[in-house]
Amino acid sequence: MFRGVGLRVASVILLGAIWWAVAAAHLWPEVFVPSPGSVWQQFLLTSSTHDGQRGYGGYLLSEHLLASLRRIALGSLYGIAGGVALGLVVGLVPTVRALLNPLITFVRTLPPLAYFSLLIIWLGIDEPPKVALLFVAALPPVAVATADAVRGVHADYLYAARSLGARRWQLPYRVVLPSALPEVITGVRVAVGVAYTTVVAAETVNGVPGIGGMIRDAQRYNQTDVVVLGLLVIGASGLLIDTLLQSTERLLVPWRGKA
Incomplete structure (x- = not known):
């Protein structure tokens, strides 16, 4: 572990x-490649009040991050819940699978910005379209992973459960979902990653406070050091969340990779 x-x-x-x-080699102007010192200076400035200015755009860096994490959490949770439920139905009912598989694939292949404008028209420019965008982005990976895992559950498990007295309506959550849990968790990790990559797109409109909104605003004024800082913050927080998800996976499915 220590070696890793x-x-x-x-x-x-x-x-x-x-x-x-x-x-340091100055191969490109600093507006293209800011130095680590410049990015560190922006970290200090955006994390404090200086010269009467509070952070960046009136919000501290931590407040930008928390706003983005809140949107990511809501969109991911809705997407995971909807994806698991949809995946179970698609995996268990062939007719539903034939009807919904093309729709899930269609939505999964769409880039977020392709339908974000439509969500703004429907839901306005406040929080609902941002959370809805992350929800739509996070749902397909979980649905696909759950459906494939459900279809891969061995029939002997179902027969054994029925012979032990399990009712038909108990099989999905007593047998099928626990058996499919490793693949479902993989889908969850993918979904959270997709939500992270989508948050900048979600915050292009009225996204302050928010890391994506901060990046978008800094880009307008060629503040590359702020852009890089925002990317580093998103990457570091995403890495931490993924590490927590991996720990959760080891806790919930300790047998994975061992049996």
């Missing part, structure tokens, strides 16, 4: 050294 942690730390240090060397 050491390798991760070494990789981060190596990437930081490469970044510093490229910025």
Whole structure:
């Protein structure tokens, strides 16, 4: 374990050294490749009140992050709940599978910005379209993973449960879903990752406070160091969330990879 942690730390240090060397060589103007020191300075400025200005755009960096995490959490939770329910039905009922599989695939292949404008027309420019966008982005990966996992549950499990007295309506949540849980959790990890990659698109309209909104606003004024800071914050928080999801997976399905 310590060796793995050491390798991760070494990789981060190596990437930081490469970044510093490229910025110090001045191969490109700083507006293209800001130095680590410049990004660190923006981290300090956006995390505090200075010269009468509070953070960036009137919000501290932590407030931008929390606003984005709240949207990601809501969109992901709705998408995961809807994806698991939809995946169970699609996996268990062939008729529903034939009807809904093309629709799920269609939505899964659409880029978020393709339908965000439509969500704004329907829901306005406040929180609902942002959460709805993340929900639509997170639902298909969970639905596909759940449906495939449900279809892969061995029939012997169902027969054994029925012989032990389980009712037909109990099979989906007593047998099918627990058996499919490893693949479902993989779908959840993918869905949360998709929600993270979509949050910048979700916050392009009225997205402040929000990391995506901060990035979008900084891009307008060529504040590359703020853009890089926002990307680093999203990546670091996403890495932390994925680590927590992996820990949850090990807790819920300890047999994965061992049987």
